[in-house]
Amino acid sequence: MAQLKKKIALIFGITGQDGSYLAELLLKKNYIIHGVKRRSSSANTERIDHLFDSVNFSNKRIFIHYGDISDGTSTLNIINKIKPDEIYNLAAQSHVRVSFDIPEYTADITALGALRILEAIRILNLKKTKYYQASSSEMYGLVKNKKSLNELTPFHPRSVYGVSKVFAYHTAVHYREAYGIFASNGILFNHESPRRGPTFVTKKIVQGLTRIKKGIQKKLTLGNLYAVRDWGHAKDYAISMWKILQYKKPDDWVIATNKENTVKKFLNATAKKLSIDIIWKGSGIKEKGIDRKTGRTIVDIDPKYFRPSEVDFLKGSYSKAKKYLKWKPSISTNELIEDMIKYELSKID
Ligand code: NAP
Ligand code: GDD
Numbered sequence: 001m002a003q004l005k006k007k008i009a010l011i012f013g014i015t016g017q018d019g020s021y022l023a024e025l026l027l028k029k030n031y032i033i034h035g036v037k038r039r040s041s042s043a044n045t046e047r048i049d050h051l052f053d054s055v056n057f058s059n060k061r062i063f064i065h066y067g068d069i070s071d072g073t074s075t076l077n078i079i080n081k082i083k084p085d086e087i088y089n090l091a092a093q094s095h096v097r098v099s100f101d102i103p104e105y106t107a108d109i110t111a112l113g114a115l116r117i118l119e120a121i122r123i124l125n126l127k128k129t130k131y132y133q134a135s136s137s138e139m140y141g142l143v144k145n146k147k148s149l150n151e152l153t154p155f156h157p158r159s160v161y162g163v164s165k166v167f168a169y170h171t172a173v174h175y176r177e178a179y180g181i182f183a184s185n186g187i188l189f190n191h192e193s194p195r196r197g198p199t200f201v202t203k204k205i206v207q208g209l210t211r212i213k214k215g216i217q218k219k220l221t222l223g224n225l226y227a228v229r230d231w232g233h234a235k236d237y238a239i240s241m242w243k244i245l246q247y248k249k250p251d252d253w254v255i256a257t258n259k260e261n262t263v264k265k266f267l268n269a270t271a272k273k274l275s276i277d278i279i280w281k282g283s284g285i286k287e288k289g290i291d292r293k294t295g296r297t298i299v300d301i302d303p304k305y306f307r308p309s310e311v312d313f314l315k316g317s318y319s320k321a322k323k324y325l326k327w328k329p330s331i332s333t334n335e336l337i338e339d340m341i342k343y344e345l346s347k348i349d
Contacts, residue, residue, distance in 0.1 A: 006061075010034045010082050012069055012117065013090030017195045018134070020047035021238035022088060027051065027061060029242070034082050036067040036091070047195050069113030076120040083124075086245050088132045089117050089168075092161075095199065096138060097307055099161035107164045114168035118175045118183065130182040130245045133172040137189040137230070137256070137314045138162040146228075148317035151187070151254055158309040173252070182250045186241055189256035189316040192336055193234040194343030202231060205267050206337065210344035212291075212298050213274045219298055223305025225264040225287065230315045232257045233331035233339070243325040256316025257329045267299070270337050 009026050013019045014035025026033050037045065045064075052062045067074045069091050079087070092110040093099065099106040114133055121129050140149050141158040157163045172183040196203040201222070211217035232255075240255040261269075264280075267289070271278050277292040278299065289299030321327040331339070 006030055006032050007086065008032045008034065008082060008084045009086045009088065010036070010079065010084035011088045011090060012036045012067075012113075013088075013092065013134070014064070015044055015047060016090055016094070017047065017193060017197065017234050018191075018238060018241070019088075019090050020051075020195055021193070021235050022090070022241055023048055023051055023062065025238050025242060031061070033062045034078075034084065035062065035064050036069075036078060037064050038068045039066055069116055070108055072116040072119070075116045076123065079117070079120045079126070079129075080124055083126060084129055086130045086132065087117060087121070088134075088241060088245075089114055090134045092134065092165075094161070095197070096159050096161045096311075097305070099159050099164075100308055103160035106160050107167075110161060111164035111167035115171050118171060118181065121181055122175065122179050127180075130250070131172065131175075131184070132241055132245050133168055133183065133185045134241075135169045135172075135185040135187045135252070136162070136165045137187060137316060138311060139166045139169060139187065140314065141311050143311075143313045146313045146315075148256075148258055148315050149254070150317045151252055151320055158311050159307065162311070169252075176250050182245075184244045184247070184250045185252040186244050187252060187254045187316070188237055188240070189230040189232065189254070189314055191232045191234045191237040192340065194340050195234065196340075201263055202266060202336075202340065205263075206270055206340040207344050209267070209270050209274055209276060209298075210341060210348065213276055214348050216348070218296075219300060220289075221300055221302045221305070222263070222267075223301065223303070223307075224310055225267070225301070226262050226312075227310060228260045228262050228313045228315065229266075230256045230258065230260055231266065231333050231336060232329050233336045236329045236331050240321060240325065240327045243321075243327050247325060253321045253325065254316045254318055255321055255327070256318045257333070258315060258317055259333060260313075260315040261333060266333070266337070269334065270341065273337060273341055
């Protein structure tokens with residue numbers, strides 16, 4: 001019997017949180033994986049080291065290439081060399097707060113980076129290559145009705161990160177309509193994991209409170225405690241990316257849990273799991289979380305973590321993905337917190 005040809009995937013952003021889970025998933029599905037890594041002074045492959053020999057940058061089914069989506073020529077050359085069946089564009093300057101400090105850079109990577117990849121697919125006339133765009137719930141931004149958001153909800157971004165993601169979203173739709181490219185958007189709501197970058201709020205909270213519990217950190221300093229987010233687990237969301245590209249036609253999909261929590265609720269739930277009893281006192285930037293046992297302030301607020309314009313509310317309806325992709329989240333926020341705590345404890349013990 002003829003052996004089925006292995007599918008080839010190219011992941012931009014393979015060293016990131018989502019890239020690492022997606023690479024794991026695709027390896028299990030017997031893909032050959034190519035990943036693009038940008039040059040940095042340290043290896044920066046911690047999230048994928050377990051998948052291959054990081055010294056030689058290869059094993060039998062995973063290959064890493066130096067590249068950068070700010071560089072159109074190298075991006076086109078990599079795509080031309082590999083001619084992948086599927087391209088996942090997960091590469092971005094992905095931090096919303098940082099996009100207020102480096103807006104031009106953010107737009108270059110997060111907006112134009114997507115355009116450069118799509119242009120390469122078009123110029124190379126890769127009719128069979130499917131493209132996944134890592135779109136974001138940040139595109140919704142200023143939400144008028146605090147109800148579940150879906151594929152039809154209008155966008156009103158509140159940061160250059162959000163604006164750049166709207167550009168990339170519409171560029172994917174445009175290349176689909178104008179050139180017939182199989183380009184799909186996954187509009188993913190916040191998703192976290194033990195591999196989350198340390199300056200995102202969930203990781204900061206779980207890492208901070210675990211260290212406080214173990215006596216190696218005194219205090220956790222945060223910004224807006226009242227923003228509402230819909231937090232899922234990155235492992236579940238990687239599955240949705242793959243499903244989106246296996247669907248019979250290119251389309252746009254909301255991926256979420258349809259559950260809402262404030263930052264403060266997430267923090268209180270984490271504290272409870274660590275048996276830290278917090279009493280809240282004060283309000284605004286004077287609000288403090290006090291450890292009932294010691295009487296010490298363990299959480300305080302610094303205005304530097306506030307954003308010039310905030311996204312107050314994000315909750316997504318994944319009913320379209322459930323109906324057509326048969327995707328639904330399998331890991332609850334509680335289980336997510338437990339997974340993140342377990343990892344932080346393992347780093348300390
Ligand atoms: P992440 O951990 O910050 O990973 C971003 C990846 O992009 C990293 O591999 C990073 O490389 C790479 N990258 C950055 N600039 C690049 C450049 N110029 N050229 C090539 N690669 C570059 O983000 P994530 O949480 O995995 O998210 C993946 C994607 O989904 C991002 O596009 C993000 O904006 C989007 N998204 C995330 C969420 C979420 O809640 N996590 C929700 C919706 C959408 P380094 O490792 O070298 O930094
Ligand atoms: N990062 C951070 N640090 N956020 C804080 C802090 C803090 O100390 N204190 C409060 N927050 C609030 C932010 O103001 C925001 O309302 C919320 O916590 C979540 O912030 P982040 O974890 O930084 O995530 P985000 O929602 O801004 O962006 C993430 O999700 C998007 C999808 O909606 C990122 O992963 C984006 O790349 C992604 O597109």
